[in-house]
Amino acid sequence: MVAPLNVGIAGLGTVGADVVRLIETQGRALAERSGRGIRVVAVTARSKAKKRGLDLRGIAWAKSPEALAEDPNIDCFVELMGGAGDPALSAIETALKAGKSVVTANKALIAKHGLRLATAAEKHGGALNFEAAVGAAIPVIKTLREGLAGTSVNRVYGILNGTCNYILTRMEQEGLSFEECLKDAQRLGYAEANPSFDVDGHDTAQKLAILASLAFGTKVAESAVYVEGISSITPEDLKAAAELGYRVKLLGVAVRTAKGIEQRVHPTMVPKSSPIAQVMGVTNAVAIDGEGIPPITLVGPGAGGGATASAVVADIADVARGIRAKPFGRPVERLRDTAKAPMERHEGGYYIRLMARDLAGTAATIATRLAEQKISLESIVQRHPDGVDVNGAAKKPSPVPVILITYATSEDAVHRALAAVQRDKVISGRPQVIRIEKN
Amino acid sequence: MVAPLNVGIAGLGTVGADVVRLIETQGRALAERSGRGIRVVAVTARSKAKKRGLDLRGIAWAKSPEALAEDPNIDCFVELMGGAGDPALSAIETALKAGKSVVTANKALIAKHGLRLATAAEKHGGALNFEAAVGAAIPVIKTLREGLAGTSVNRVYGILNGTCNYILTRMEQEGLSFEECLKDAQRLGYAEANPSFDVDGHDTAQKLAILASLAFGTKVAESAVYVEGISSITPEDLKAAAELGYRVKLLGVAVRTAKGIEQRVHPTMVPKSSPIAQVMGVTNAVAIDGEGIPPITLVGPGAGGGATASAVVADIADVARGIRAKPFGRPVERLRDTAKAPMERHEGGYYIRLMARDLAGTAATIATRLAEQKISLESIVQRHPDGVDVNGAAKKPSPVPVILITYATSEDAVHRALAAVQRDKVISGRPQVIRIEKN
Numbered sequence: 001m002v003a004p005l006n007v008g009i010a011g012l013g014t015v016g017a018d019v020v021r022l023i024e025t026q027g028r029a030l031a032e033r034s035g036r037g038i039r040v041v042a043v044t045a046r047s048k049a050k051k052r053g054l055d056l057r058g059i060a061w062a063k064s065p066e067a068l069a070e071d072p073n074i075d076c077f078v079e080l081m082g083g084a085g086d087p088a089l090s091a092i093e094t095a096l097k098a099g100k101s102v103v104t105a106n107k108a109l110i111a112k113h114g115l116r117l118a119t120a121a122e123k124h125g126g127a128l129n130f131e132a133a134v135g136a137a138i139p140v141i142k143t144l145r146e147g148l149a150g151t152s153v154n155r156v157y158g159i160l161n162g163t164c165n166y167i168l169t170r171m172e173q174e175g176l177s178f179e180e181c182l183k184d185a186q187r188l189g190y191a192e193a194n195p196s197f198d199v200d201g202h203d204t205a206q207k208l209a210i211l212a213s214l215a216f217g218t219k220v221a222e223s224a225v226y227v228e229g230i231s232s233i234t235p236e237d238l239k240a241a242a243e244l245g246y247r248v249k250l251l252g253v254a255v256r257t258a259k260g261i262e263q264r265v266h267p268t269m270v271p272k273s274s275p276i277a278q279v280m281g282v283t284n285a286v287a288i289d290g291e292g293i294p295p296i297t298l299v300g301p302g303a304g305g306g307a308t309a310s311a312v313v314a315d316i317a318d319v320a321r322g323i324r325a326k327p328f329g330r331p332v333e334r335l336r337d338t339a340k341a342p343m344e345r346h347e348g349g350y351y352i353r354l355m356a357r358d359l360a361g362t363a364a365t366i367a368t369r370l371a372e373q374k375i376s377l378e379s380i381v382q383r384h385p386d387g388v389d390v391n392g393a394a395k396k397p398s399p400v401p402v403i404l405i406t407y408a409t410s411e412d413a414v415h416r417a418l419a420a421v422q423r424d425k426v427i428s429g430r431p432q433v434i435r436i437e438k439n
Numbered sequence: 440m441v442a443p444l445n446v447g448i449a450g451l452g453t454v455g456a457d458v459v460r461l462i463e464t465q466g467r468a469l470a471e472r473s474g475r476g477i478r479v480v481a482v483t484a485r486s487k488a489k490k491r492g493l494d495l496r497g498i499a500w501a502k503s504p505e506a507l508a509e510d511p512n513i514d515c516f517v518e519l520m521g522g523a524g525d526p527a528l529s530a531i532e533t534a535l536k537a538g539k540s541v542v543t544a545n546k547a548l549i550a551k552h553g554l555r556l557a558t559a560a561e562k563h564g565g566a567l568n569f570e571a572a573v574g575a576a577i578p579v580i581k582t583l584r585e586g587l588a589g590t591s592v593n594r595v596y597g598i599l600n601g602t603c604n605y606i607l608t609r610m611e612q613e614g615l616s617f618e619e620c621l622k623d624a625q626r627l628g629y630a631e632a633n634p635s636f637d638v639d640g641h642d643t644a645q646k647l648a649i650l651a652s653l654a655f656g657t658k659v660a661e662s663a664v665y666v667e668g669i670s671s672i673t674p675e676d677l678k679a680a681a682e683l684g685y686r687v688k689l690l691g692v693a694v695r696t697a698k699g700i701e702q703r704v705h706p707t708m709v710p711k712s713s714p715i716a717q718v719m720g721v722t723n724a725v726a727i728d729g730e731g732i733p734p735i736t737l738v739g740p741g742a743g744g745g746a747t748a749s750a751v752v753a754d755i756a757d758v759a760r761g762i763r764a765k766p767f768g769r770p771v772e773r774l775r776d777t778a779k780a781p782m783e784r785h786e787g788g789y790y791i792r793l794m795a796r797d798l799a800g801t802a803a804t805i806a807t808r809l810a811e812q813k814i815s816l817e818s819i820v821q822r823h824p825d826g827v828d829v830n831g832a833a834k835k836p837s838p839v840p841v842i843l844i845t846y847a848t849s850e851d852a853v854h855r856a857l858a859a860v861q862r863d864k865v866i867s868g869r870p871q872v873i874r875i876e877k878n
Binding site for chain 1: 457575582760
């Protein structure tokens with residue numbers, strides 16, 4: 001009989017407590033699946049006194065994450081404290097240098113220090129598993145690292161932040177503003193008091209950098225991701241998108257182009273019929289385009305104690321079974337540098353919403369300016385101006401929305417065309433521009 | 440440097456040829472991911488002379504699958520011949536008994552002889568991987584075997600047959616009959632000349648038996664699956680379903696109930712808003728409900744040379760990396776017997792379509808008969824009878840469709856109620872009954 005895998009857990013919040021419970025309740029199944037027992041032998045957290053509803057008798061209490069990482073009784077160090085730096089970083093490094101395996105749900109840490117930690121894991125022979133860091137229980141890391149090991153990936157993209165998708169879903173379904181939906185999300189606990197990390201796209205960018213590394217063999221680097229959040233999106237955009245057969249999602253997209261790997265996070269129009277467009281509320285989804293095979297889409301909970309704990313325990317079971325995959329799929333020394341893609345060179349379709357001062361003249365001007373940049377239009381929608389008041393008298397003409405969908409063109413060309421239109425003074429305010437991603 | 444993994448491939452059809460090509464073109468990435476090279480050293484197929492567009496120089500040609508399985512130069516035997524018996528069965532058994540690992544895409548063989556083969560794999564220490572057998576490149580086997588190792592699964596269900604989903608999609612979208620769509624599917628190569636294996640649900644049943652074993656630790660057994668095909672479904676059913684917010688899919692469902700594990704394949708009404716309802720055409724999907732976590736849905740190609748080869752190569756890469764999971768997640772000796780669930784004890788909602796001879800009297804009779812069986816109705820739709828002819832004269836009343844959606848009840852109760860309604864002679868023809876699966 002193989003000796004059981006001895007697990008130490010640093011961090012006993014919702015996820016940590018759920019992991020302790022799962023290992024307890026699923027003990028027999030885990031042993032059958034792993035070929036050896038898995039047991040929690042030591043834990044640590046900020047407060048020992050806090051009530052957690054856990055029976056921790058027989059489990060040692062380490063005086064610090066560092067002490068737990070050093071504990072010679074531990075085979076597998078599970079980091080569930082969070083935070084992109086110490087104490088998580090140094091404790092994980094200590095554990096890896098001692099030859100232990102590490103499981104973490106900490107996306108920020110992996111996005112920032114993943115390379116350094118993977119180097120330590122490879123050097124000392126331990127595993128570094130982080131399935132829960134992206135898409136919680138959705139097995140997206142395992143799919144990219146192992147399930148598509150024989151497939152050249154051309155694009156990986158997804159809805160990686162439940163808060164943003166919740167907000168966009170409610171804005172679309174109820175015609176509410178971004179601010180109203182954000183407030184509701186905060187009230188319901190879907191958004192933080194300081195929502196910037198979520199709604200400005202940084203959370204998505206960290207997760208995307210991890211996925212891109214696994215898919216394309218790039219060095220994980222949040223700084224290589226172009227980031228744009230959802231705060232500029234209006235209910236009018238969502239309504240226009242719907243009428244044209246699209247839906248707006250905050251996507252993280254990593255794609256192989258002729259100019260290199262492009263990593264970007266921004267509000268995106270996706271065809272309503274695409275699997276990713278069906279994903280509503282706090283649910284996450286990742287779509288993967290592999291060479292020569294139709295897209296694969298994985299949909300599920302992107303957060304939550306139970307879902308995160310499920311992924312953490314699966315990672316622990318992989319350690320127990322002796323699986324030692326390269327953390328980023330390939331040896332760290334083979335990972336390639338990646339630079340932030342210059343978005344002015346991005347090519348794709350665009351949604352453009354303008355407020356025309358005077359419909360007849362503006363349409364002609366816009367058409368001319370787009371043609372000068374060789375931009376072709378897939379569709380154009382001019383809203384009927386509400387030209388008469390309730391008494392039937394003609395009203396003073398007010399700006400009228402004009403909505404354009406372009407065929408694939410470069411972002412540069414779009415910017416040049418719109419700058420010219422603005423110089424022509426035929427529109428009021430700034431044009432709204434949203435990139436289109438086709439499936 | 441670790442010695443490369445030497446692969447032998449039996450069967451060089453579309454998938455086999457694609458596997459040879461993938462191992463060649465993805466060679467470097469595979470070596471980086473696996474930590475060792477992977478090379479095809481020997482192959483066999485029925486005809487050596489056949490043109491395949493493959494460069495087989497330097498690759499040995501074995502005189503039979505059996506000879507290939509015995510070849511001491513081979514570490515990993517890849518079976519891509521198909522067929523639920525010999526030569527595939529005996530060749531795989533030979534390879535496993537020699538301590539080799541085996542990769543196969545052969546669902547029929549795994550469904551029928553999986554236990555026997557898994558026993559040999561466990562005894563002799565080789566892997567037995569069959570990701571491609573269910574859902575091709577969709578990583579559903581890996582997700583159940585590894586990704587949800589720490590999660591108790593309550594239900595796994597899915598669209599596992601592209602032919603049926605293609606037919607149902609076209610029937611719904613174009614109002615065509617089953618027969619018309621089947622003919623088109625045959626013309627397009629989506630359905631076999633003898634379509635019974637697909638449309639009668641047997642293909643789905645074999646795949647479901649494999650998924651159920653991985654999810655619930657049951658002995659894989661096609662005979663434990665209740666099976667019903669799609670040939671009785673009419674465009675009228677699909678139209679009525681749509682009006683009531685449902686779509687009809689051929690689902691394979693394995694679910695934990697108070698009475699044991701229920702495995703069943705049948706046309707199923709699913710809420711239109713569910714992820715599984717969005718899956719159209721030949722695409723496959725699997726949804727997994729784990730204890731304490733929201734559903735996970737995996738969507739993608741369920742067949743095709745490229746998608747199948749992708750899964751086969753990933754399985755080979757797992758062998759190269761030294762992964763030796765138990766074929767069915769748990770040791771064979773721990774897998775539990777499972778009996779075919781008696782469907783009369785199945786509990787759920789039901790769609791019932793009746794042709795009423797005379798609307799007024801029939802509605803009262805039906806309501807009485809359902810009430811006698813304590814069946815409650817979620818909705819009832821009585822179609823407007825086309826009671827007047829083009830000249831405005833009253834027509835002889837003809838049977839009028841009545842559509843019922845019940846709340847959860849037992850199948851037994853539904854059958855008893857409908858038998859009574861038939862005895863009452865208020866309907867013409869047989870009632871159509873379709874089970875409802877809620878997400």
